[in-house]
Amino acid sequence: QKEVEQNSGPLSVPxxxxxxxxxxxxxxGSQSFFWYRQYSGKSPELIMFIYSNGDKEDGRFTAQLNKxxxxxxLLIRDSQPSxxxxxxxxxxxxxxxxxxFGKGTRLSVIA
Amino acid sequence: xxxxxxxxxxxxxxRGQQVTLSCSPISGHRSVSWYQQTPGQGLQFLFExxxxxxxxxxxxxxxxxGRQFSNSRSEMNVSTLELGDSALxxxxxxxxxxxxxxxxxxxxxxxxxxxx
Numbered sequence: 001q002k003e004v005e006q007n008s009g010p011l012s013v014p015x016x017x018x019x020x021x022x023x024x025x026x027x028x029g030s031q032s033f034f035w036y037r038q039y040s041g042k043s044p045e046l047i048m049f050i051y052s053n054g055d056k057e058d059g060r061f062t063a064q065l066n067k068x069x070x071x072x073x074l075l076i077r078d079s080q081p082s083x084x085x086x087x088x089x090x091x092x093x094x095x096x097x098x099x100x101f102g103k104g105t106r107l108s109v110i111a
Numbered sequence: 112x113x114x115x116x117x118x119x120x121x122x123x124x125x126r127g128q129q130v131t132l133s134c135s136p137i138s139g140h141r142s143v144s145w146y147q148q149t150p151g152q153g154l155q156f157l158f159e160x161x162x163x164x165x166x167x168x169x170x171x172x173x174x175x176x177g178r179q180f181s182n183s184r185s186e187m188n189v190s191t192l193e194l195g196d197s198a199l200x201x202x203x204x205x206x207x208x209x210x211x212x213x214x215x216x217x218x219x220x221x222x223x224x225x226x227x
Contacts, residue, residue: 034216036218043201044218046217088153097167101154102153103152103153104153
């Protein structure tokens with residue numbers, strides 16, 4: 001059973017701070033890693049994806065991947081109240097396997 | 112480019128009934144995946160269709176089925192509804208689906224199904 005684990009939160013950070021969201025996965029052969037944001041009552045929207053070890057930056061968002069540790073994280077710089085949402089980590093494993101989602105981390109940015 | 116659309120947005124059914132949900136992917140996308148989202152279980156994969164063929168299936172009972180048409184539009188059907196089927200049903204489309212690990216899925220707004 002391929003698993004993706006996330007701390008459910010809530011993770012509370014003050015406005016302007018850096019929010020750090022973490023995700024671990026069980027399938028060592030996993031190839032692709034995605035972060036989605038889901039506002040309450042809405043569908044998930046893609047924030048970014050990462051395939052290679054290291055960091056990938058997109059605006060205020062940075063994804064970090066460490067395949068040896070089977071760990072992927074998302075950093076949100078200068079957090080805003082509008083960033084308050086549930087963040088879902090998703091992984092495509094080895095072989096022709098479906099996207100596996102973690103249960104999400106709820107982020108609350110306090111003004 | 113228009114996004115993924117799903118109809119209907121809300122449904123209320125009673126136990127034992129059946130339901131059909133529809134999904135229209137982004138133009139040019141050939142893969143459609145379906146997910147069930149509940150507060151307790153999170154997002155769970157139901158199945159993926161690519162070029163009218165089911166390519167992957169999750170661990171759901173046979174009451175859950177789907178199909179894809181030649182225009183890539185997809186439907187999923189749930190027969191003999193149970194209370195536990197109450198959930199948000201999401202479809203996601205992508206260019207090539209799970210065959211390409213660089214492929215990216217984009218979600219529709221979902222159908223909220225309530226079973227009474």
